[in-house]
Amino acid sequence: MKQENIHNYLRSYFLANECPILQEKQGVLAVQLTVDLDKELMNRPFYWHYLEKTGGTPNPMTLTLVTNQDEEMVQGEFVHFGAPRLHQIFSSTKKLASFIRLYENIQPSSHQNAPLHPWLCLNIKISYQCDLKKDRFISLGLHLVSGAVVDDFHDQLSEKNLTPKIPDYTFTISPIIKPASGISRLEKIVEMLISKEDHSWSEEAKRRWAADQLLLDQFYEDNLEAESYAVEKEALRKQYEPVITAEVINGGIFYLSP
């Protein structure tokens, strides 16, 4: 992630959370935090607790973030890709942006009421883990009327003009598939997608595991009852056992024109 991207990310994050920008120049961003965001980022629960008890006027902090290292004159926190602050903001974003409902902003011609179809969107991270780990990001859309499934759904949504309020002269079609069973359907789809992948990595991990287990057994030859044998054996399982997990990052309901 380039420093410039980080700057833009931070800017969008604070704007999306309604924080006024106090100063901005290349590589420097000063923002006035809202009460909510101060609580979210600044880690001072005692202050907020005290304030609530005494009923004082809240005084949220300002935050100056620097993404250009050459800006030595500016007093602020240097933010780079490894900075704990950035990762705090990443996880804050994910926490604050878990659920959404939007409508496609269409202007039907000739004032005829136009239908909007319900879609369930899930953005999912799949992790493949043994002693090594990799991830795959997938974005799935499920048409809650027909049951059709679309891949790269998020990219498609990004092209559209979306709005939180239902636009004039449009109406929504009621879902036939309920959101709960929609989620189950997508779980099945994910399972199917994964089953088609190449799983040699997990076979290799199992081979490494078996090899180490064999050595361990030889080492404890006549002493398989030993406590440390059980500890080591469990450690090997944790080290090598191939596991695939899927985690929903966020998702929501989108009403789109057909």
Place this chain on the structure above:
Amino acid sequence: MRMELTFNEEWKSDFLKHIEDDGPWTNWELFKLAIEAEKHTTVPSFTGLQAPAHLPHLTPHPYQLEAARRVVEEMNGKAILADEVGLGKTIEAGLIIKEYMIRGLVKKVLILVPASLVSQWAMELNQKFYIPAVVQRKSYVWDQYDVVVSSIDTAKREPHRSIVYEQDYDMVIIDEAHRLKNSRTKNYEFVQHLQKKFCLLLTATPVQNRLEEVFNLVSLLKPGHLGSFEHFEKDYKGKEKSIEDEERLRALIQKVMVRNRRQDTEMDWPERIVKTVPIHLNEEEASLYKAVEDLKRHPVGTRSQFSIITLLREICSSREAAYMTLKKMLEKEDVDENTESIVLNLLKKIESVPSNSKAEKTLEIIQSIEGKVIIFTEYRATQLFLQWFLQQHGISSVPFRGGFKRSKKDWMKELFRNHAKVLIATEAGGEGINLQFCQHIINYDLPWNPMRIEQRIGRIHRLGQEGDVHIYNFATKNTVEEHILSLLYEKIQLFESVIGQLDEILTRLGMRDIEKHISDILLHSESEGEIRIKMENIKELINYHKEESDETRKYS
């Protein structure tokens, strides 16, 4: 393979509740940002290092990156990091922890290091790697923090021990791991029972004396990798090792050990400038030395009461050191009259020693040097004496011992850096402090185990050292010290050559305990001539193997 494909339940139920309550919903901008953040933190490949991109302020050396990559990709996260002292094993370890944390394979880490390095480790991990490591000071730290740095001595004691065993560590890191070479110690047993999913053992000297040491280390890391103890004994310990056995052992060790040497790193290291400083005993000191040496000719009954070699070495160091040993003998209950009179006679000789020739030479050198100086001695009594002696000449010094509390060590180091010219360390203080701001070492007395010398020099000849490193080796003429120096440090060219070889060579020779070997020669030889011939033999033997090992380098 286990598949946990049910999506996170909490998200599901929350989502359904939002639908029921008709919100609240997030905004589209934030929703897109969350995906952007996710895409930036997703790691699409099993291989390759992510850590460097997260550490813009750190420029690791290529060999350090390669070490980290090998440990993760080829060694499955269990390795002995055995770079020579001062090459930055901590950096390699930091890179590896960081890599695993970024990939989400490691969350809880236990780092066990010598007491004197605890705060330094925590600081480096925080500052260089943005890893929130916490120094263990209170017992609640164990379960409330993810990355904890502690000394092994604290961790193994109750109430900590039980709490530590209850934690689910993803990674265990042990610095100065050669301290775990003996499998019969409490520390070894403690570490053996820790669950080690991923594990790094850091040591510059994986083998100090005996082949079992490397067996014990590897068995902590990966039990069975070198077979069971009985098989190992049978296969490798016999005198007649076949070349194939050697090769097999070497290959096995290579699989779990990363060992970089200075000369392999293709970097411009500061030079080591080694100087031997001969010391001439004054008349009284010489007479004292001779009196102890003569004890060798007493009947066994008397002779065995004395640790002659120890006394001789002490006399070369300071009369104070010898005095302490003799005094202890008198305090023993069962001391017989004959012994007592010998001891008293020796004490009288000690009293008549007017000055310390070595200390005077030390003073002369210190006064001729502009920068800071570290003096290493083996004896506590010498340490105290030197501190007093230098003080008399207006030179302030700071003592340093292994037994100091962690905070005191840090304090002493800062005192030395900011206020004192000289630091006087005993052997036990040799490891666990980094003093790259100093360029001069006086080896006031030489340890007989060459690996320990390397530990000493490594305190200052390490990453971050900008000047050349000056080493002064004191050797008292016509004494045991001269033999040691001439054998270990001149003829084998220990200082100039690459130390890494020596541990291999000694192991190959079966001279696993070189100290004892030399002691025996010195004690049981009839004449100076005999000593010299026997020492010459060792030298030849070692040099012969050294040449051989130059051709086929062992663990690298």
